[in-house]
Amino acid sequence: MTSALDHLSALAVEQEAFAALATTADADLPVPACAPWTVADLVRHLTGIHRWAAAAARLPPDAAIPDEDDDEAGPPDYAAAAADVRAALADAARPCPTLAGPGTAAWWARRQLHETFVHRLDLAAAVGVPLEADAAVAADCVAEVVDTMQPRQVRLGRMPAPAVGVRLTTPTATWVLGAAPVAEVAGPDLAVAQLLWRRTPLDDPRLTVTGDRAAAGGLLADRLTP
Known part of the structure; x- marks a missing residue:
């Protein structure tokens, strides 16, 4: 948080x-x-x-x-x-x-x-x-998905526990979503928040993906949020 x-x-x-x-x-x-x-x-x-x-x-x-x-x-x-x-x-x-x-x-x-x-x-x-968006609000929106919303989705059986992880990097902070990261998604706080809430795709030009793009896409396409 x-x-x-x-x-x-x-x-x-x-x-x-x-x-x-x-x-x-x-x-x-x-x-x-x-x-x-x-x-x-x-x-x-x-x-x-x-x-x-x-x-x-x-x-x-x-x-x-x-x-x-x-x-x-x-x-x-x-x-x-x-x-x-x-x-x-x-x-x-x-x-x-x-x-x-x-x-x-x-x-x-x-x-x-x-x-x-x-x-x-x-x-x-x-x-x-x-x-x-206020960058601090967008960054905390990302953090809430990582530390609260996605774990709750697993706990409720709405998605499986991630076998891999993705590092999320913005100008404000860095987080790891899921398990050990195999890829990194970097971009503005707002764009990463929108990505996690399924409001923008992984190929959004504001975002840069490095590492295993397919694995990142698979995790990010799951039900991270309600």
Whole structure:
């Protein structure tokens, strides 16, 4: 995790950017990265995810997290849900259950940041505005896949434990995804984050691949994230 990053403050920035895009976009506009969703579907999804995370963060640490349910009845009130989840996560040290077992609200602040970050990029791409990202947020998005999301996918049986690994290198940091690396993928923090979330292909011109490209491609094509 990028320890210097204030996840809650960064979450507020990403939520504001997402809301600004959603307010001006046609509700029926397709969002290709989340096909077959439209802008309205994506807003409804993120509204529900914020409400779900806020509810989970308010539970005692040994409680079971309810099933994720982002199908909210009626028109979504994204601004209210965004404010509510930030309020629920204001005390970073508050014990609560997480998707990785008992933890604190800080875990959810990080998860909600990157959920919002990825979907803000999805929405920006759909409406045709340049994709921009704070390098620290993009780097922590990469780190979250490596240290939390991909191991969880293995734990849940959604992908096998990797037999090989890939070194991921950006101007900010270097990580190893999987086992002993047989290849390296280098590029901007944003491009590597998009790659891990299946928002850009391995042949993206911003990325450079060295070593066993086929093995790297096989690992990166697996279900690293939900």
